[in-house]
Amino acid sequence: MNARSAPTPTHRRIGVLTAGGDCPGLNAVIRGVVKSANQLGYDVVGFLKGYEGLVDPVRYLTLNHKSTTGILNQGGTILGSTNKGRFAATVGVDDRLEIDPELLEGVQTTVEQLDLAGLVCIGGDGSLAVAQQFHEFGIPVVGVPKTIDNDLSATAFTFGFHSAVACATDALDRLHTTAASHDRVMVLEVMGRHAGWIALYSAIAGGGDVILIPEIPWTFEHVCQQILERDNMGKKFTLVVVAEGAELPDGGLVTREAEQAGRQTRLGGVGTYVADEIERRLQRETRVVVLGHLQRGGPPTTFDRVLATQFGAHAVRLIVEKRFGEMVCYHPPAINSVPIIEAVNELSRVCPDASAVQAARALGISFGDSHTSNSPFAVRPAGDKPKLMNL
Numbered sequence: 001m002n003a004r005s006a007p008t009p010t011h012r013r014i015g016v017l018t019a020g021g022d023c024p025g026l027n028a029v030i031r032g033v034v035k036s037a038n039q040l041g042y043d044v045v046g047f048l049k050g051y052e053g054l055v056d057p058v059r060y061l062t063l064n065h066k067s068t069t070g071i072l073n074q075g076g077t078i079l080g081s082t083n084k085g086r087f088a089a090t091v092g093v094d095d096r097l098e099i100d101p102e103l104l105e106g107v108q109t110t111v112e113q114l115d116l117a118g119l120v121c122i123g124g125d126g127s128l129a130v131a132q133q134f135h136e137f138g139i140p141v142v143g144v145p146k147t148i149d150n151d152l153s154a155t156a157f158t159f160g161f162h163s164a165v166a167c168a169t170d171a172l173d174r175l176h177t178t179a180a181s182h183d184r185v186m187v188l189e190v191m192g193r194h195a196g197w198i199a200l201y202s203a204i205a206g207g208g209d210v211i212l213i214p215e216i217p218w219t220f221e222h223v224c225q226q227i228l229e230r231d232n233m234g235k236k237f238t239l240v241v242v243a244e245g246a247e248l249p250d251g252g253l254v255t256r257e258a259e260q261a262g263r264q265t266r267l268g269g270v271g272t273y274v275a276d277e278i279e280r281r282l283q284r285e286t287r288v289v290v291l292g293h294l295q296r297g298g299p300p301t302t303f304d305r306v307l308a309t310q311f312g313a314h315a316v317r318l319i320v321e322k323r324f325g326e327m328v329c330y331h332p333p334a335i336n337s338v339p340i341i342e343a344v345n346e347l348s349r350v351c352p353d354a355s356a357v358q359a360a361r362a363l364g365i366s367f368g369d370s371h372t373s374n375s376p377f378a379v380r381p382a383g384d385k386p387k388l389m390n391l
Contacts, residue, residue: 013043014319015111016063016120018077019050019087019127023148023160024300025308027071027078029122032312034063040320045114049080050123051087051130055106060114072309073299087130099130104137111139118319120312122146124158125344128327132340135325142318143327143340144311148295151195154343155329159308164191164295165201171291172206172239183236185227185278185286189271191295192243195349198295200356203241203365210366212242212274215350216357218368219249223274224281226366240278242271268292310335 016033018026034044044063047053053060061067061079071078086103111119118140121131124147134141145152148164168190179186188208190198196213203211210226212218227238244267247253254270268290275288300308307330314328314335326337350357357367 012041013045013114013116014118014120014316015045015047015060015114015116016079017047017050017053017122018079018081018146019121019123019130020081020083020146021124021148021296022076022081023146023296024075024163024298025159025304026076026081026122026146027068027074028300028305028308029144029146029159029312029315030063030078031068031071032309033120033316034065034068034312036313036316038065040316042117042316042320045116046079050082050085050127051107051121052082052085053079054110055103058110072305075296075298075300083126099133104133104139107134108137108139116140118142118322118324120144120315120319124149125152125347128152128340129344131327132325132344135340140319140322140324141340142315142324142337143343144315145327145329145343148198149192149195150197151193151347151349152343153346153348154327154338155348156332157307157330159300159304159311160296161197162303162307163298163301164198165205166301167295167298168198168202168241168291169206171289171294172202172208172241175239175289176207179237179239182285185238185240185275185282185284187240187242187271187275187278187286187288189242189244189268189288189290191291193245193267194347196243196246197348197350199241199243199246200350200360203239204356204360204363206241207239208241208365209238210240210368211360212240212246212270212368213350214243214245214247216352216367216369217247217249219370220274220277220281220368222366222370223368224278226368227278227282227284240274242274244268244270246270248273 014037037044045060046063048059122144128143131141131143145155145158147158148160150158150161152158175186192198199213230238254273256266256268271288275286279286311328327340327343328337
């Protein structure tokens with residue numbers, strides 16, 4: 001760990017940090033930044049514990065070939081991260097918080113004293129909302145999208161999502177055999193606060209029978225109907241995949257704690273709620289598995305390694321070209337960039353008539369709704385907010 005170094009007139013140094021929740025692929029981005037920056041003659045420093053490492057006290061490491069060797073396939077982040085602290089800029093889908101101007105001045109001082117050509121901020125919706133405020137304050141920053149939920153707009157995929165889906169799919173593969181052996185209903189709760197991408201993709205890949213996501217209203221009657229229809233076809237087991245942010249039929253959300261001002265409410269428990277209700281209604285043996293942070297851990301998939309590495313290299317290019325206030329993005333097959341503000345202004349959610357949803361329905365997968373090919377989808381108006389149910 002270094003003390004603040006004296007400024008130099010070269011502007012041949014780049015800073016990088018990881019903020020928000022960890023996910024597979026963070027180290028691959030760091031490595032991509034370091035290797036591409038070194039190729040261009042830039043030194044790299046990595047700030048510790050996310051944005052907190054930028055000020056009071058400044059904490060960073062010098063990153064080079066030696067310190068990043070062997071991290072490509074390593075989960076987590078060698079720089080550490082935090083999704084709390086003084087730089088919180090979001091508490092929900094629509095609620096934004098302004099950062100203390102003294103903190104912004106402190107960050108600007110750090111950038112000037114370390115003579116950084118630019119700062120690479122790797123994070124999700126909330127973390128990039130902080131980066132946007134940095135940009136508006138005049139701090140040279142570029143963004144790299146990171147979230148296993150895949151809910152950042154302006155990019156087709158975020159790294160970490162593919163790895164989380166692989167984890168959930170593996171869980172479904174394992175649950176399939178035990179569910180079939182005992183004629184059970186198995187409920188798998190996966191992450192997905194505002195978007196059901198993980199639930200949707202893993203259920204399709206893992207042979208799920210019911211998918212419950214935040215974007216499509218559902219009822220227990222239709223979930224139970226799917227289970228009974230499978231029974232009639234001789235399929236005595238059912239796999240239900242539910243996103244943690246899936247709203248209950250009455251519009252409520254199942255949470256682990258009471259709602260608190262100034263912070264995101266911790267979701268969790270909807271899988272247990274769904275399993276208990278299915279068992280009560282059908283008198284069927286039902287079990288629940290909550291993947292939780294297993295989805296965040298472990299090595300990234302090959303897809304995420306490649307995507308994250310490209311993101312890191314392209315972020316350096318944005319700094320070299322002084323295209324500050326932009327976020328790298330994936331528009332298959334190209335890596336491009338967009339203004340950070342475009343990515344954080346609106347979340348990317350599953351469209352009820354998306355091709356993946358249509359494919360799932362064509363396979364006989366239920367979304368717990370009354371959909372038929374000739375009926376419209378029931379979508380909650382965009383302005384409505386769900387009620388919270390604390391368990």
